[in-house]
Amino acid sequence: MTPDSKRFLHPEAIRRIGRLELRARYVVEGFLSGMHRSPYFGQSVEFLQHRQYVPGDDLRHVDWKAWAKQDRLYVKQFEEDANMRVTLLVDVSASMRYGSGPLNKYEYACTAAASLAYLLLRQHDGVSCYAFDEGIRARTSMRSTETHLAAIIQSLDANPPREKTDAGAVLRIIAEANPRRGLMIVVSDLLGDVASTLRGLRLLRQRGHDVVVLHVMDDDEIDFPFEGPTRFEGLEIADALNCNPRALREGYLAALERFLETLRHGCARDAVDYTLIRTSAPLDAALAALLSRRLAAYRTR
Numbered sequence: 001m002t003p004d005s006k007r008f009l010h011p012e013a014i015r016r017i018g019r020l021e022l023r024a025r026y027v028v029e030g031f032l033s034g035m036h037r038s039p040y041f042g043q044s045v046e047f048l049q050h051r052q053y054v055p056g057d058d059l060r061h062v063d064w065k066a067w068a069k070q071d072r073l074y075v076k077q078f079e080e081d082a083n084m085r086v087t088l089l090v091d092v093s094a095s096m097r098y099g100s101g102p103l104n105k106y107e108y109a110c111t112a113a114a115s116l117a118y119l120l121l122r123q124h125d126g127v128s129c130y131a132f133d134e135g136i137r138a139r140t141s142m143r144s145t146e147t148h149l150a151a152i153i154q155s156l157d158a159n160p161p162r163e164k165t166d167a168g169a170v171l172r173i174i175a176e177a178n179p180r181r182g183l184m185i186v187v188s189d190l191l192g193d194v195a196s197t198l199r200g201l202r203l204l205r206q207r208g209h210d211v212v213v214l215h216v217m218d219d220d221e222i223d224f225p226f227e228g229p230t231r232f233e234g235l236e237i238a239d240a241l242n243c244n245p246r247a248l249r250e251g252y253l254a255a256l257e258r259f260l261e262t263l264r265h266g267c268a269r270d271a272v273d274y275t276l277i278r279t280s281a282p283l284d285a286a287l288a289a290l291l292s293r294r295l296a297a298y299r300t301r
Contacts, residue, residue: 088116222278
């Protein structure tokens with residue numbers, strides 16, 4: 001453990017906090033207390049109206065198309081969109097049950113989503129939440145009141161993993177159901193048809209949404225540390241394999257790297273903010289890294 005890492009909240013500590021709402025509050029208040037929303041998640045500015053140009057106005061705001069049509073100078077006025085619209089998309093498929101540490105992928109993903117919801121709602125941003133597997137299991141409306149956290153927590157707590165996943169199909173449904181642009185945060189292990197998932201993410205981007213992917217994986221899935229005879233059981237398929245994992249390790253790690261590289265390349269191509277997160281990583285550190293990237297992106301606009 002590095003000296004810097006000691007200030008972060010590790011999964012062992014999160015596990016001891018039983019209720020999801022308390023976890024979220026503890027994570028957020030531990031390192032984000034008092035932070036203002038807009039520098040971290042970005043802000044949008046929408047056109048409001050024209051007014052006639054007067055000497056001294058910024059020429060960058062002159063509507064030259066209007067001048068060409070009417071031979072008069074008009075200035076565009078804008079209205080800052082103070083409240084963001086954020087949609088949390090949380091994978092609750094059967095593969096999310098896996099976990100070799102204090103938190104399985106489902107628990108880690110729900111805690112991350114609830115923490116983000118708590119942060120956003122305390123700053124009066126609009127938040128909605130979808131729990132999904134091969135379809136939409138639950139959804140909440142878009143609300144900006146702090147009391148809305150309870151509905152989001154309930155939608156996650158009431159939908160433990162049990163079915164297969166089809167992230168691509170779900171993302172397409174959500175893109176159709178959300179024509180107004182906003183920030184979409186996908187929290188998932190992304191196990192499934194990679195091409196379909198990337199098409200769903202691309203469609204969200206084409207609809208004008210800003211998209212963040214938090215790719216949650218267990219250490220076992222990344223490192224494949226198994227030794228000796230092992231029985232592997234499918235979580236989304238009724239199948240099992242008894243084998244010597246040492247014979248599979250090289251091929252598995254090569255396939256994993258191809259899987260991750262396809263995801264990284266596809267997300268980079270479509271300007272999707274992608275992060276791979278281990279469930280052993282301190283959750284507040286992972287969220288702090290996300291917010292730091294959002295701040296850097298905002299400053300370069």
